[in-house]
Amino acid sequence: MSAAIKGPSLTLKAREAISGWLFVSPILTGFMIFFVGPLIAVFYYSTTEWNLLSQQSHFVGIENYVDALTRNDTFWDVLVNSLVFAAGLVPLNMLLALGLALALSRSVRGAVFFRTVFFAPVITSAVAWAIIWTFLLQHESGAVNRALSVIGINGPNWLHEPHWAMASVIFTRVLKTVGLNMILYIAALQSIPRDYTEAARLEGANGWEIFRRITWPLLAPTTLVIMVITVVGSLKVFDHIYLMTGGGPQNATLVLAFYIYEQGFKFFNTGYASALAVILFVLILALTILQTILKAARK
Amino acid sequence: MTYRTQQKITRICWIIGLCALAIPFVFPFIWMLSGALKGQADVFSSASLIPSKIHWSNFSEIFAYQPFARQYFNSLYIAVLVTGLTLFLASMAGYALARLRFSGSALVLLLLISALMMPEEVTIIPNFFLMKKLGFMNTHMPLILLPLFGSQGVMATFLMRQFFLALPKELEEAGRMDGLSRFGVYFKVALPLSRPALSAVGIITFLFSWNLFLEPLVFVNDIELFTLPLALANFTDTYGLPLWHLQLAATALAVIPMLIVYILAQRQIVESFALSGVKG
Numbered sequence: 001m002s003a004a005i006k007g008p009s010l011t012l013k014a015r016e017a018i019s020g021w022l023f024v025s026p027i028l029t030g031f032m033i034f035f036v037g038p039l040i041a042v043f044y045y046s047t048t049e050w051n052l053l054s055q056q057s058h059f060v061g062i063e064n065y066v067d068a069l070t071r072n073d074t075f076w077d078v079l080v081n082s083l084v085f086a087a088g089l090v091p092l093n094m095l096l097a098l099g100l101a102l103a104l105s106r107s108v109r110g111a112v113f114f115r116t117v118f119f120a121p122v123i124t125s126a127v128a129w130a131i132i133w134t135f136l137l138q139h140e141s142g143a144v145n146r147a148l149s150v151i152g153i154n155g156p157n158w159l160h161e162p163h164w165a166m167a168s169v170i171f172t173r174v175l176k177t178v179g180l181n182m183i184l185y186i187a188a189l190q191s192i193p194r195d196y197t198e199a200a201r202l203e204g205a206n207g208w209e210i211f212r213r214i215t216w217p218l219l220a221p222t223t224l225v226i227m228v229i230t231v232v233g234s235l236k237v238f239d240h241i242y243l244m245t246g247g248g249p250q251n252a253t254l255v256l257a258f259y260i261y262e263q264g265f266k267f268f269n270t271g272y273a274s275a276l277a278v279i280l281f282v283l284i285l286a287l288t289i290l291q292t293i294l295k296a297a298r299k
Numbered sequence: 300m301t302y303r304t305q306q307k308i309t310r311i312c313w314i315i316g317l318c319a320l321a322i323p324f325v326f327p328f329i330w331m332l333s334g335a336l337k338g339q340a341d342v343f344s345s346a347s348l349i350p351s352k353i354h355w356s357n358f359s360e361i362f363a364y365q366p367f368a369r370q371y372f373n374s375l376y377i378a379v380l381v382t383g384l385t386l387f388l389a390s391m392a393g394y395a396l397a398r399l400r401f402s403g404s405a406l407v408l409l410l411l412i413s414a415l416m417m418p419e420e421v422t423i424i425p426n427f428f429l430m431k432k433l434g435f436m437n438t439h440m441p442l443i444l445l446p447l448f449g450s451q452g453v454m455a456t457f458l459m460r461q462f463f464l465a466l467p468k469e470l471e472e473a474g475r476m477d478g479l480s481r482f483g484v485y486f487k488v489a490l491p492l493s494r495p496a497l498s499a500v501g502i503i504t505f506l507f508s509w510n511l512f513l514e515p516l517v518f519v520n521d522i523e524l525f526t527l528p529l530a531l532a533n534f535t536d537t538y539g540l541p542l543w544h545l546q547l548a549a550t551a552l553a554v555i556p557m558l559i560v561y562i563l564a565q566r567q568i569v570e571s572f573a574l575s576g577v578k579g
């Protein structure tokens with residue numbers, strides 16, 4: 001269709017294209033300036049070293065990456081910590097979310113109440129949640145250890161012993177975020193037609209068989225989405241670490257996102273911190289691509 | 300034992316199990332309140348949940364310790380501004396990506412989608428220098444610009460596009476027939492129809508801005524310009540140790556209004572989040 005309505009030169013198609021670009025241009029311009037630009041810049045910064053005294057930067061090539069991968073032991077600790085954090089958080093979070101969703105997906109009495117309870121931390125700010133848990137996990141007089149002492153357990157100094165600190169951060173982070181995954185699972189469960197499970201039941205299948213052969217396969221796309229969201233979420237955890245442990249004790253909870261902040265804004269190692277940010281970018285990009293491939297393979 | 304009693308027992312077991320699981324979700328809020336009402340001396344010394352003496356003075360002390368009312372207002376106005384701007388710009392872009400045919404739109408979409416999951420930590424360092432150059436250090440500008448044009452704004456655009464794709468076209472075509480411009484169709488026809496999507500995206504965006512922590516930490520120095528999360532983390536004595544009674548009282552003041560809104564609009568809020576997750 002090329003009939004011009006108004007004006008001699010602009011076709012309808014051209015006018016639509018102009019409108020289209022005008023509509024997207026505000027968000028697109030901002031996105032270019034505050035996201036794409038900085039994303040390109042972080043690659044550049046990662047090849048430079050900033051001198052605090054002379055206030056100048058010079059090109060060092062891949063030196064920052066070599067530094068991270070070969071010379072700096074902290075980097076490997078950080079990577080292991082991030083891995084441990086994800087390996088602890090993701091399965092725990094997803095299993096709990098699935099269990100809660102299975103228990104609460106039907107509209108039985110009380111289900112709405114429990115859903116409200118388990119979702120409440122999701123809308124609470126992470127800072128508030130971390131502050132309250134830091135309070136509860138204090139060594140001698142924290143509520144958790146007091147409760148444990150009632151049943152005769154002498155609780156550890158949660159946030160100041162390396163292994164317990166990691167466990168505490170994982171556990172409180174799961175509590176904070178599990179409600180979201182529960183809701184996503186509930187939405188998916190509710191979209192499974194009742195007839196499927198009813199038919200299986202009539203054939204004599206028990207609850208576990210129905211779950212394994214019908215529910216679980218039908219949930220697979222949701223599980224994939226939830227897994228990617230949760231892994232990415234675990235890689236960018238910052239506020240919990242900042243408030244509960246500060247990366248300590250002895251770097252036991254120093255994870256990648258916090259390490260970037262620390263190097264960039266506490267020690268002003270701009271180049272090195274940028275190299276770390278690039279590594280985080282690559283990790284997340286790899287996860288995104290993996291998700292796309294898995295999704296395509298399913299079809 | 301009859302089938303019926305057996306079922307009843309199973310049900311009761313389920314409820315007891317769920318109640319036990321609910322403890323670590325509910326208990327923190329109760330302890331927050333309890334600690335908020337205790338004096339500095341008995342925040343830790345008394346094990347009881349109910350304070351021996353209720354210290355309402357904690358709440359007035361918060362405001363003496365730092366400009367808490369001002370900080371509260373900062374969080375509120377920034378979140379409202381970010382939400383309003385995001386809704387407008389994201390719905391407009393989302394509409395164009397769903398409805399208008401123009402060369403390059405697929406590329407724009409791909410570009411935006413690739414940023415959906417990128418955490419702000421990746422770009423925070425260059426953004427620091429950019430904001431410095433723009434003269435936005437120690438202002439609220441970064442806290443408005445970065446959510447609007449970062450992954451949150453992108454997600455809003457994407458969600459709006461998905462919504463418009465599912466919307467029947469007939470009404471908009473009727474609007475065109477009536478002589479409305481493309482902007483007029485978007486603004487007067489499509490936008491009023493998209494109220495459910497707008498409220499869902501609005502809720503998520505508001506909470507995102509309200510809870511933002513890294514950006515305020517990096518860009519804001521003046522205590523007057525602090526937002527709530529930053530203010531909450533700032534109740535420490537001269538040794539850097541937390542002043543628990545004040546910190547918990549302030550946390551309660553920040554959290555309770557949100558919880559009340561959440562309980563009142565529970566359905567809507569939960570559904571908004573469900574929508575944002577289904578996007579993938």
